[in-house]
Amino acid sequence: MPQRVLRSLLVAACFLFPALAAAQVPTTRPTPEQAQVLLQTRPDLVAQLRQRFAASGLTRDQIHARLRAEGYPEDLLDAYLPGTTGPAPTSEDAFAAVRALGIADSSEIAELQTESGEQQRRNGAGPAESSVTTVITGPDGTTVTTRSGGTGASGGVGSASATTQNRGVPGAAGQTGNEGARANSQFERDSTSLGRDQITSRRDSIARKIAADSGFTIFGVDIFRRSTSQFDPNSSGPVDANYKLGPGDRLVLILTGDVESSYDLPVTREGFVVVPQVGQLFVANLTLGELDRVLYTRLSRVYSGVRSNNQGTTRYSVSVARLRSNQIYVVGDVQRPGSYMVSSAGTALTALYAAGGPTTNGSLRTVQVRRGGRTVDVLDVYEYLVGGDATHDVRLQTGDVVFIPVHGPRVRIVGEIARPAIYEIKASESLTDLVRNAGGLRATAATQRILIERILPPQERAGTGRDRVAMDVASSALLGGTGPLVPLRDGDVVRVFPVAERVRNRVLVLGNVYQPGAQGFTPGMQLSDALRRAGLMSDTYLGEVQISRIRADSSRVALRAMLADTSGRVLNDISLQEDDQIRVFSLSTFRPARTVSIGGAVRRGGRFPYREGMTLRDLVLLANGVLESAYLKEAEVARLPEDRSAGRTATTLRVPLDSTYLFERGPNGEYVGPPGLAAPSAGAPETVLKPYDNVLVLRQPDWSLQRTVVLQGEVRYPGSYALTRKTERLSDLIKRAGGLTDEAYADGIVFNRRENAIGRVGLELSGALGRYESSDNLILRDGDSVSIPAYNAIVTIRGAVNAPSSVAYVRGKDIDYYIGAAGGATPKADESHAYVTQPSGKLETVKKHIFIPDHVPKPRPGSVVTVPENDGTNKRDTVALITGLAQIIASTVAIVIAVSRR
Secondary structure, three states: OHHHHHHHHHHHHHOOOOOOOOOOOOOOOOOOOOOOOOEEOOHHHHHHHHHHHHHHOOOHHHHHHHHHHHOOOOOOOHHHOOOOOOOOEEOHHHHHHHHHHOOOOHHHHHHHHHHHHHHHHHHOOOOOOOEEEEEEEOOOOEEEEEEEEOOOOOOOOOOEEEEEEEOOOOOOOOOOHHHHHHHHHHHHHHHOOOOHHHHHHHHHHHHHHHHHOOOOOEOOOHHHOOOOOOOOOOOOOOOOOOOEOOOOOEEEEEEEEOOOEEEEEEOOOOOEEEEOOOEEEEOOOOEHHHHHHHHHHHHHHHOOOOOHHHOOOEEEEEEEEEOOEEEEEEEEOEOOOEEEEEEOOOEHHHHHHHOOOEOOOEOOOOEEEEEOOEEEEEEOHHHHHHHOOOOOOOEOOOOOEEEEOEOOOEEEEEEOEOOOEEEEOOOOOEHHHHHHHOOOEOOOEEEEEEEEEEEOOHHHOOOOOOOEEEEEEOOHHHHHOOOOOOEOOOOOEEEEEEOOOOOOOEEEEEEOEOOOEEEEOOOOOEHHHHHHHHOEOOOEEEEEEEEEEEOOOOOEEEEEEOEOOOOOOEOOOOEOOOOOEEEEEEHHHOOOOOEEEEEEOEOOOEEEEOOOOOEHHHHHHHOOOEOOOEEEEEEEEEEOOOOOHHHOOOEEEEEEOOHHHOOOOOOOOOOOOOOOOOOOOOOOOOOEOOOOOEEEEEEOOOOOOOOEEEEEEOEOOOEEEEOOOOOOEHHHHHHHOOOEOOOEOHHHOEEEEOHHHOEEEOOOHHHHHHOOOOOOOOEOOOOOEEEEOEOOOEEEEEEOEOOOEEEEOOOOOOHHHHHHHOOOEOOOEOHHHOEEEOOOOOEEEOEOOOOOOOEOOOOOOOOEEEEOEOOOOOOOOHHHHHHHHHHHHHHHHHHHHHHHOO
16 A cells, blocks of 8 residues: 555656745845935025125135134135035034124024925935934024934834023024023923924924014115115216216206207316307306306306396206216225215215115114215114105215214014014114114004013123013003103013904804804893894704803803794893804704615716605706607606515606607607607606605617628628628628628638727638538627638748748648748747737647647638747746756655655
8 A cells, every 4th residue: 555655646746846936036225324414505595695795795814714713613614605616515513603703693594504404304314214413593592403213223213302402692582591491391392202204393383483583684784785776876867956066977058949059068177168159167066056047147148038037038958968977985884895986966875775785783873974084964774764764865976985883782673563673773762763663563462561671781780690681661652652761772672472362352153144253242242132143044943052151260061042033033032241152053954965866768867966846857857868768658766665674675666758758859849869669649647756766767678779880801792781680690791792702712801899899800701601500600799890801822921930921822731831931930939839820810829739649730821920939938947847856756755654654
C-alpha cells in the first residue's frame, strides 16, 4: 500500500508546476531633508522691506553704523537694501534689526513674520517627518513661539508646544504687558492639546488680533509716499492775481478793439519786458494785479483808446503763458532731502510731495519755510489734511528752504475711532483735539469711558513696576464739550471701546409670520401685540404658541398660549418681557409630503405631489402625456391596502381609459399618431386618485416601430429593408433582395450588429443559405448591416514576418505555407500563436494535440494571416520550474515516508 501511494504521488508531482511567488521589491524611503534655518521668502515680502529702506532715507554706510551700534553684524540687512536683486533670507535677527532701526513698526514686523512662517510651513518638510517653529511678535514686543511636529519616533501625531517671551520694545505698546502675557499663556495651555492645523489656525487668529489693534500707522505720512504727479503745479498759466513775476516767466499781452495785436513778452534776467511801441517795463517782484496798473499807465500814453477800468475802445489783457522754475531746498527728517526745481507756483506742500514727505521721525505739525535766514511761515499739515486749510501753504521762491524738524509728542489712538493711527500733538492740544483729528468716534463707540495708557515721567514713578498707568476719561465730555480738557503726553495710548454686543429692549418673533425677526419691546407689551405686528399666516397652527423666557440665572423657561384665530387674538394672553422669543408654528410643517407616482408608457414618469381631488387625467398631464405605444383601454393602479394582514403591501385595480387621453390632435380632432389597438372614443369615467397611488400605463402587446436592416454588396437589389416580422432571418432577407449575384463571395460576408454595440459577427453565409435552421442563419435585429463582397483570391500576411505582403490564394495550403511566402517569421515572432481571420470574420488558430495531429488552419480566399510578436510574457523560467518541481517531489517523498512508517 505505501509503495502504490508513493508511485501515485511521484507521478502527480511530475505534472505539478509550482506557483511563482511575486518578487518582493524592497522599497527604500529617502532620507528626509532637515528644515532649513534660513528660508527663501516670497518676493513681495522682500520688496516691502526694500521699499521701507528706500523710504527711510538712510544710506548703506549709515545702516551699517547703526547695526554695529545695536550689536548686529553690519552686513545682516545688505540683501534687503535697494538695488539688491534676488531673494533674501529672513531670520529672527533680521526682523529684530529692522525693528531696532525703525524701518518698520512692530505690527508690520509681526505681519511679515506671520507670512514668512506660513511660507515656511508650505515649503518646509512634510508633517509626518518634520516640525515647524513659528514666532509671532506683538506690537509690545511680546513673542509667541509655537513648535508643531508630525509623527515622531514615539508615534505621536500633531504634537505641539508653545513658549512665550517678553522682549519689551520701548515705545511699542500694542497690547499691555498683562494682555500679551494672558494671550500667550492661554495659547501655551491650548497648544498642548491641539494638532498642527489647529495650532496654525490659532496662531493666525492671534496675529490678526494683534494687527487689528495696532494703530501704528503714522497719520499723514503715507499721503506723500504715493508715486503720482497729480500734486505737481502747472508749468503754464493761468495763475492768480497775487502771483509775483520774475526772470524766466513768459507773458502774453493782447490788444483788441481799435488795435488788434498780441505780443509775447519774456521776462529777462534783469526783470524787464519789452513791449513794442511802449518800451521797457520793469516787472520783477510785481504781482499780476500790480502789473495791470503799470500797463494802464504806459499803454494810455501810446493808445488813445485805453481808458481806466479797461472800458475804452482799446482793451488789453495780460496773462502768464509759462511759469519759471524755482530752485528750493528740502532738508531735515525728509525721505529724499536735497535740491529741487519746482514751478514758481509751487508751495511748501509741493516741495513735500517732491521729496517724498517726512520720514517716520519727521514732523507734520511744524514744517518751516525759511527765506533769507528767517522763517517766513510754519505749515501745519494736519490743518490741510483734516480741515482742508492751506492758508499757511506759502508760495516758494528761489532759494527757499523747507525744513522738517524732528516730530513732537505723539499719541496713538485705537479702537472705535474713524482713523486709528499715531498722531503728533501740540502742547496746547487735548484729547478733544486728538479725537477730532482722528475723524471722531464711530457710532459703535461706547460713551461711558475712554482709557488712556500713559508712560509716567521718571519723577512720578513711585516704585518698581509703575512705569505705566491707566486712567479712565468719560467720553461724554468729548461729545458735549462741557467737560474739562484732558491734556495728553508723549507716548500715550488712547483706547476707545465698542458698545456692548448684546441688543436690549427687544423681543423676537419666529416661525409662520409675515415679518419674522426682532421687535421693539415696550413696557406692558402683550403677546397679541407682537403677533399683530408680525402678521400671522392663514395656515398658522392655533393650538399652541411657544414663548422662551430668560431668567435671572440665564436659564430659560418655556411658556405657551393658544390662539383664537389668525387675526392675532390670544385666548390666554401673556405679558411679554425683554428678550422673549416667540415661535409660531405652521400646519404645513406637520403635514407629510404626499405623492403619487406614474410609470410605463408615459413620456416623463416619476413621482409628483398629491393634490386633493387629483384624477388620473391630471397625473397623465403632469407626465407629459402617454407614448404612442400606450394601451388605451385600461391602466393599473396600485393602492395602499386598508388591511395589511398576511404581509399585504398593496392592492391593484384596473381603471378604464379612452382615446381622450391622447392630447395631440389634428385639425379635425383625430389622433395623428401611428396606428395601434382600438380604444374607446370617449366615455371612460374619471378616476380619482388617493395619496401614494402608483399608476402603470400599459404598453400595447408586441408594439414597435419598423425595424430596418441595411443590405449591401453583391445582391440583386441592395438597400435598406424593413423587417416584416420579428423572426425574419438572414436567408429571408437575401431572398427578398433577389439573391446573390454571380460575382458574390458568400464566405466573405461582413455582418455587423448595432444592438448592445456587438459589432462584427463571424458567420458562414453558405451554411445559412443551405439550411434554414443553421446557427449561421441569424434572426435579424433592428440596425443590423450585411455586406456581401465580390470574390477576392488574395491572402494577406502581416505581423512579425520578414516581408509582410499579400499573395495569391492556393487551394489546400495551410498557415505555414503563407508565413513562408512572406519570408518566414522574424526572431521576435510568436509563431505558435499565429491565427487566421477568415473572410467571414471567424478566427482560427493552431491547436496542438499530444496524441493526435495538430489542427493547422487553412486560409480561404480573402483571409488575413497574423503572426504576433512575443512580448516576453510567455517565457518560462526553466530554472525556477525545475527548482519548484524538485521541492514538490521532496515534500511528497517526505510525506510518503512518514505515512509508510506508521
